[in-house]
Amino acid sequence: xxxxxxxxxxxxxxxxxxxxxxxxxxxxxxxxxxxxxxxxxxxxxxxxxxxxxxxxxxxxxxxxxxxxxxxxxxxxxxxxxxxxxxxxxxxxxxxxxxxxxxxxxxxxxxxx
Amino acid sequence: xxxxxxxxxxxxxxxxxxxxxxxxxxxxxxxxxxxxxxxxxxxxxxxxxxxxxxxxxxxxxxxxxxxxxxxxxxxxxxxxxxxxxxxxxxxxxxxxxxxxxxxxxxxxxxxxxxxxxxxxxxxxxxxxxxxxxxxxxxxxxxxxxxxxxxxxxxxxxxxxxxxxxxxxxxxxxxxxxxxxxxxxxxxxxxxxxxxxxxxxxxxxxxxxxxxxxxxxxxxxxxxxxxxxxxxxxxxxxxxxxxxxxxxxxxxxxxxxxxxxxxxxxxxxxxxxxxxxxxxxxxxxxxxxxxxxxxxxxxxxxxxxxxxxxxxxxxxxxxxxxxxxxxxxxxxxxxxxxxxxxxxxxxxxxxxxxxxxxxxxxxxxxxxxxxxxxxxxxxxxxxxxxxxxxxxxxxxxxxxxxxxxxxxxxxxxxxxxxxxxxxxxxxxxxxxxxxxxxxxxxxxxxxxxxxx
Numbered sequence: 001x002x003x004x005x006x007x008x009x010x011x012x013x014x015x016x017x018x019x020x021x022x023x024x025x026x027x028x029x030x031x032x033x034x035x036x037x038x039x040x041x042x043x044x045x046x047x048x049x050x051x052x053x054x055x056x057x058x059x060x061x062x063x064x065x066x067x068x069x070x071x072x073x074x075x076x077x078x079x080x081x082x083x084x085x086x087x088x089x090x091x092x093x094x095x096x097x098x099x100x101x102x103x104x105x106x107x108x109x110x111x112x
Numbered sequence: 113x114x115x116x117x118x119x120x121x122x123x124x125x126x127x128x129x130x131x132x133x134x135x136x137x138x139x140x141x142x143x144x145x146x147x148x149x150x151x152x153x154x155x156x157x158x159x160x161x162x163x164x165x166x167x168x169x170x171x172x173x174x175x176x177x178x179x180x181x182x183x184x185x186x187x188x189x190x191x192x193x194x195x196x197x198x199x200x201x202x203x204x205x206x207x208x209x210x211x212x213x214x215x216x217x218x219x220x221x222x223x224x225x226x227x228x229x230x231x232x233x234x235x236x237x238x239x240x241x242x243x244x245x246x247x248x249x250x251x252x253x254x255x256x257x258x259x260x261x262x263x264x265x266x267x268x269x270x271x272x273x274x275x276x277x278x279x280x281x282x283x284x285x286x287x288x289x290x291x292x293x294x295x296x297x298x299x300x301x302x303x304x305x306x307x308x309x310x311x312x313x314x315x316x317x318x319x320x321x322x323x324x325x326x327x328x329x330x331x332x333x334x335x336x337x338x339x340x341x342x343x344x345x346x347x348x349x350x351x352x353x354x355x356x357x358x359x360x361x362x363x364x365x366x367x368x369x370x371x372x373x374x375x376x377x378x379x380x381x382x383x384x385x386x387x388x389x390x391x392x393x394x395x396x397x398x399x400x401x402x403x404x405x406x407x408x409x410x411x412x413x414x415x416x417x418x419x420x421x422x423x424x425x426x427x428x429x430x431x432x433x434x435x436x437x438x439x440x441x442x443x444x445x446x447x448x449x450x451x452x453x454x455x456x457x458x459x460x461x462x463x464x465x466x467x468x469x470x471x472x473x474x475x476x477x478x479x480x481x482x483x484x485x486x487x488x489x490x491x492x493x494x495x496x497x498x499x500x501x502x503x504x505x506x507x508x509x510x511x512x513x514x515x516x517x518x519x520x521x522x523x524x525x526x527x528x529x530x531x532x533x534x535x536x537x538x539x540x541x542x543x544x545x546x547x548x549x550x551x552x553x554x555x556x557x558x559x560x561x562x563x
Binding site for chain 2: 044051
């Protein structure tokens with residue numbers, strides 16, 4: 001099992017969710033985060049003084065999937081979250097040691 | 113028969129007297145009606161000014177950070193209450209009763225007049241009792257109420273500037289002294305009929321007497337208290353700390369704008385005649401135009417200076433316009449109000465970054481709005497209105513000196529006895545948790561209850 005972790009632009013969340021649902025992915029977790037990459041952020045002026053908005057609001061989407069599905073999930077997310085403009089985000093894939101569904105106690109692939 | 117004749121003759125004389133009296137009396141309202149309208153004006157306009165306390169609370173809540181929001185709300189409602197109590201206990205008498213040039217009288221508690229008590233307590237009211245009350249031209253309590261909301265306004269100006277790092281109780285002790293002693297004494301010099309009034313100093317609703325007084329107390333407090341931690345960096349760097357809730361700040365400004373109609377309008381001090389009603393309408397109109405001028409001027413200034421319009425400066429611009437017209441809102445040429453308010457708006461946009469350059473940390477811009485525009489508004493009466501510029505300057509300077517000295521003494525005494533500033537660590541955590549043990553937004557942002 002792999003954890004696919006994607007940091008995307010907030011307004012892309014619904015598109016990504018729909019795309020994943022079409023693929024058959026049955027759950028995901030979304031968190032509001034802030035971050036920056038090479039898109040540095042900008043300088044604004046508040047009451048005559050400059051302030052750097054270094055962090056930009058993003059959303060982190062996390063899905064745990066079977067090894068076999070991982071590549072297609074990454075591809076689907078990348079396509080849905082893409083705007084072509086700076087700040088689109090990144091996708092990471094991490095190994096998952098185990099998984100369990102809390103209600104039933106199912107483990108492994110059954111829990112996904 | 114003689115009795116009836118006497119009565120008839122007396123009746124004829126009375127009728128003739130009334131008829132003769134009626135000719136010039138057509139220009140005057142029946143005294144009891146005038147009394148009712150005057151009293152009503154004080155009560156209704158005073159209630160509008162009371163509503164400005166809500167305006168200040170919302171404006172300040174919107175411009176401080178969320179970790180300090182509950183504290184600023186508490187300070188606002190507390191100072192309004194304290195001001196009312198102190199003004200009842202000693203303040204009103206110190207300002208208005210038997211003013212001898214520089215000061216009124218020390219008298220505890222201000223209660224209805226004897227004539228009023230007689231009328232209220234009588235089994236059957238006689239016309240003498242009514243006349244005795246009506247002769248006062250307005251109810252004693254209504255005048256107290258109207259003047260009380262003004263001292264409360266002056267006190268609330270101070271809370272905005274000193275937000276986010278001042279200790280609660282020392283601040284409230286300062287408010288006690290400001291509202292019991294400092295404000296009433298300088299107020300007696302003009303509105304109490306003292307030496308400035310005799311000189312011809314003209315401040316219709318209080319650009320100097322209310323707004324600059326609050327402004328000076330705020331400046332001395334800001335200097336003695338110091339800036340917020342991290343606000344100013346090396347090499348003149350200024351670190352903005354954006355407010356938590358701009359819609360609240362906007363709401364607060366609109367509330368203040370509405371309340372200001374009472375603030376300026378009620379300062380006509382009468383409504384019992386066509387003249388007074390007309391004058392009050394002119395004052396309402398000028399008040400609105402000046403605020404509008406302030407907003408537009410501030411917007412244009414920020415657009416030109418920063419390439420983007422700053423909402424918080426536009427809000428301050430409205431208030432600066434209002435403060436600017438407060439000394440002379442009775443101008444018969446309304447156009448001048450737009451100019452006066454507009455200049456106030458320009459001054460406030462310049463003053464805000466200027467204060468930062470001087471490292472005077474004014475969280476909400478109260479000094480720029482109330483002190484700077486207050487001075488401008490008082491001078492404007494000498495330039496555009498019926499005042500004498502030289503006398504206006506004397507009033508501005510003398511009240512400035514008095515408030516600077518007295519407020520500095522109080523701040524310094526508080527600083528070196530109980531301390532006025534929270535610790536650095538407490539300032540980081542936020543006053544809400546440290547002083548109140550509360551969160552303003554526990555379920556939002558970084559609130560502890562956010563799920």
